[in-house]
Amino acid sequence: MDGSTCVVQPYxxxxxxxxxxxxxxxxxxxxxxxxxxxxxxxTSMWERSKPV
Incomplete structure (x- = not known):
């Protein structure tokens, strides 16, 4: 959501x-x-992603 709060749903x-x-x-x-x-x-997943 921002730099101090996030909403996650683990796989x-x-x-x-x-x-x-x-x-x-x-x-x-x-x-x-x-x-x-x-x-x-x-962050790791975002940096490895590639635009389609």
Whole structure:
């Protein structure tokens, strides 16, 4: 959503037919958490993508 809040829905490859949860994650730079993980995954995928 912005530089400090994101909405994610992780892909669950081993749970076919099961809805994965949608999470709202806020960056808390004072503690480790999920925001840096999803930020890194998104950034990596975005940088590798190619326009069609």
């Amino acid at each position: 669950l490859p081993a749970a076919r037919g099961v809805d994965s949860p949608t999470l709202v994650i806020t960056d808390n730079t004072a503690a480790d958490g999920l925001f840096p993980v999803f930020d890194q995954v998104f």
